[in-house]
Amino acid sequence: MKLSPLGVLSVALSFIAAIAIWVVGYYALPNTDTHRNLAENPPILSSVAATPGANGGTSTGTATTGSATTGSTTAATTPSATATPAFYALGAQPKTLNLNMQAGGSQANQGMNFNGFSSGQLVVTVPVGWTLNFNFVNLDPSLPHSLGVTTWADRMSTGTFAPAFTGSIPAAFGGGIVKGQAPIKFSVVANKAGKYALVCGLPGHAVGGMWDELDVSATAKQPTIQTPSGTVSVK
Numbered sequence: 001m002k003l004s005p006l007g008v009l010s011v012a013l014s015f016i017a018a019i020a021i022w023v024v025g026y027y028a029l030p031n032t033d034t035h036r037n038l039a040e041n042p043p044i045l046s047s048v049a050a051t052p053g054a055n056g057g058t059s060t061g062t063a064t065t066g067s068a069t070t071g072s073t074t075a076a077t078t079p080s081a082t083a084t085p086a087f088y089a090l091g092a093q094p095k096t097l098n099l100n101m102q103a104g105g106s107q108a109n110q111g112m113n114f115n116g117f118s119s120g121q122l123v124v125t126v127p128v129g130w131t132l133n134f135n136f137v138n139l140d141p142s143l144p145h146s147l148g149v150t151t152w153a154d155r156m157s158t159g160t161f162a163p164a165f166t167g168s169i170p171a172a173f174g175g176g177i178v179k180g181q182a183p184i185k186f187s188v189v190a191n192k193a194g195k196y197a198l199v200c201g202l203p204g205h206a207v208g209g210m211w212d213e214l215d216v217s218a219t220a221k222q223p224t225i226q227t228p229s230g231t232v233s234v235k
């Protein structure tokens with residue numbers, strides 16, 4: 001029997017088509033029908049069921065990674081955002097130092113402290129001629145407090161407190177303010193070199209340790225803030 005060229009081509013195409021159908025069927029049909037080894041021949045991912053699963057898995061992974069990254073970024077930012085700002089800063093005018101003094105912000109010395117410091121733990125040094133702008137608030141829930149600048153000799157007075165400079169004993173010095181009251185604001189021109197004291201004017205407080213040191217220096221070029229943690233130059 002002799003086939004025509006067209007017949008040979010027809011038979012060849014039939015074989016190719018049959019092989020193609022078998023291959024597609026082998027991979028597309030469930031394993032229970034083909035009994036193929038899934039370890040050697042993993043399912044093709046062209047079926048309707050496989051595609052969303054693969055995409056869904058990828059999307060979930062991306063979303064999780066994104067959330068984790070965002071979360072850690074937020075966590076790293078939060079502590080620095082809530083860090084306590086310094087209570088000292090240069091003022092807007094030349095040769096001025098702004099001091100935000102807080103009483104009772106911690107219970108150190110039973111709340112009788114300025115920014116946590118008492119009995120001279122804080123030493124503020126300014127060059128002579130500088131102006132100090134004080135902003136005093138009381139955070140102590142149980143006691144009134146105040147702030148004034150007195151002589152070194154009166155730092156632990158049980159009676160009166162001599163003003164170290166003009167206006168350095170404000171009107172509210174003796175009675176003080178309680179928590180939540182408006183701040184006591186006053187400015188002092190430190191026009192004479194020497195050693196002075198920042199004190200609370202409430203009876204018994206200064207002698208109880210509610211005082212810190214102010215040095216007005218004839219040689220310093222910049223203010224410094226000295227605490228038990230170290231000395232910071234204010235620039």
Ligand SMILES: [Cu+2]
Pocket residue numbers: 103112144145146200201202205210
């Ligand atoms: Cu006080």
